[in-house]
Amino acid sequence: MSTTFAHDQQQLAELAESVISQSIREGASDAQVLFFESNTLLIEMRQGRLRTRTRDTQSSMSLTVYRGRHQGTTSSTDFSSARLRETVQAACRIAGYTGEDEFIGLAPESYLCQASRNLDLWHPWDLDETAAQLLAHRIENGIISAGQDVVSDGAWVSTSQSGWYLMNSRGFARGDRQTNHVMSAKALAKKPGCSQLDFWSSHSHLASSMMAPEGIGYTAGSGALAALDSAPLTGSRHCPVLFAPSCALTLLEHLVQATSGAVLYRQNSFLADGLGRDVFSQHISIDEDPFVPQGLASRSFDSDGISGAARRIVDNGRLSGFFLSAYAARRLGMAPTGNGWGPGNLSLCSSLTRDSDGLTAMMKKLHTGLLVTAFSGGGPRLINGDYSRSLRGFWVEGGEILHPVDGVTVAGNLADMFRNIAAVGADRLTQGALSSGSVLIDGLQVAGR
Structure with missing residues (x-):
């Protein structure tokens, strides 16, 4: 999967600085903007058949401006100069109509993060659609290995990368990024007159830290089977x-x-x-x-x-x-x-x-x-x-x-x-x-x- 965003952190910082400056010129006393980008690959299988194959790229910008004790908030998925300018103007107009709230405003500078930490959240997974489908098949094999009365009701494999940049008019400007990987299973256990579903998943920033695909499936399958033949609890x-x-x-x-x-x-x-x-x-x-x-x-x-x-x-x-x-x-x-x-x-x-x-x-x-x-x-x-x-x-x-x-x-x-x-x-x-x-x-x- 590609690890490239449409903008790197420096470019997001420049966009954020431009939006903050425009907000102040439009009459805002303070402003804060968050730029966010993500890439996702999602594969869903059901009983050996591919149901969903999704590659999703998202970009969004959320802006909050303050005019004294009045607030305006807008967002955009278009980072072009013209669209960002329109978004800034809309936020400032909204702030002119909202009610006064004495508690709104940017966070006190003394509480703002002074240095980003290395939290080891960025571990891209070199996973293409074919490899993801093979993992989904392994999840489904784990489900059916739990017993003869259980089948797969879905297996999911997903990998995503996200990056963001937050800036305000008081000097705060920091970004970060992370990867998220998920494998999930839904099992359906059936007997005459009775059926049960169970679900299990594994989630990590590092793909090698996740539970084995067969184990994910087996856990879901075993849970569904164990819930069959329930007896009433009276009174x-x-x-x-x-x-x-x-x-x-x-x-x-x-x-x-x-x-x-x-x-x-x-x-x-x-x-x-x-x-x-x-x-x-x-x-x-x-x-x-x-x-x-x-x-x-x-x-x-x-x-x-x-x-x-x-x-x-x-x-x-x-x-x-x-x-x-x-x-x-x-x-x-x-x-x-x-x-x-x-x-x-x-x-x-x-x-x-x-x-x-x-x-x-x-x-x-x-x-x-x-x-x-x-x-x-x-x-x-x-x-x-x-x-x-x-x-x-x-x-x-x-x-x-x-x-x-x-x-x-x-x-x-x-x-x-x-x-x-x-x-x-x-x-x-x-x-x-x-x-x-x-x-x-x-x-x-x-x-x-």
Whole structure:
């Protein structure tokens, strides 16, 4: 795959400088512009047949101008001089009509990133369409190797390269680039009167770090087969629930949602007043590190040009940090945290976890209760933490899987769920910005159909 963008970093810097200068001449008191380019190759196979073959090239520019406390935002996919000039003029016109907001503006200069870090995110994959199709075939072979009752419902191979350059009128000007490679499988298991789907993927900045294609397919195929022949879970009960790693990550996702941006300054989160309070079990800590080499959410700066920091979000159960852009921080009267593009490499850990605490050991700790392996709907109400989700998984007795279950609903409150985490497994999984092992929660309401 070609590693050439339409513009190199120097050319993007010159375009950005031109846009900022034009914005000031058009009457803006401040301005910020982001130029972005990407190249992507995507192959999709289904049961040996090519379904999608895509080569996609994208270019975009996003401009925000300020006229005092008024803001105008525009974007363009055309980098020609005439089009950029029209985009600047449109942004300045918009700023003349928008309402006044005392909290808008560029990030304070003292918080801006002073030097980009080498985070080892650029590893182009020499992959053409033929090689990508061969990898997709290997994924599908992995799916069918899981058993005779499972077939492929899709195999995907993707490689992409992206580069960007951010500049503002206060002197910030930095760019970066990264590669992203993904292989995925969707498996369909079928028996008379019953079918189940399961999905698995591997994602890395470095192609050689991904899971083997056959392993990706086999994991999806095995998951779909294991979910067949589900037995009903009748009635309602209060019991311990074990979230498999892929499901445990949603608990971190809900924490981020409840401690970010508008839900905080509008007081629409059950954790809006949670700083400094014990909100998790005391053995739980959650760390953020946007500077992990090859981390899937690593970056030198965010959408405001602010450098994040390696920090502890939850310290022995106590909430010690929010996820704040420059705007949200002003609304809250707090310092920005460099999270304008979301969290950077967030990891949930327990001081009680041992190296031997894999999923089998965690089921022994569960003893009798529900193992959750996939969600099919629902979610929390962030304003009060009420939680209800439909799911599939397994009923466990005596630490052993008894049978698969489907159409089950689990309900509780996130505040109670966080405080009632009894154990975290060593079976760690990383997807995007989030990392966790399986999570055992003491006591949730579980109901069958």
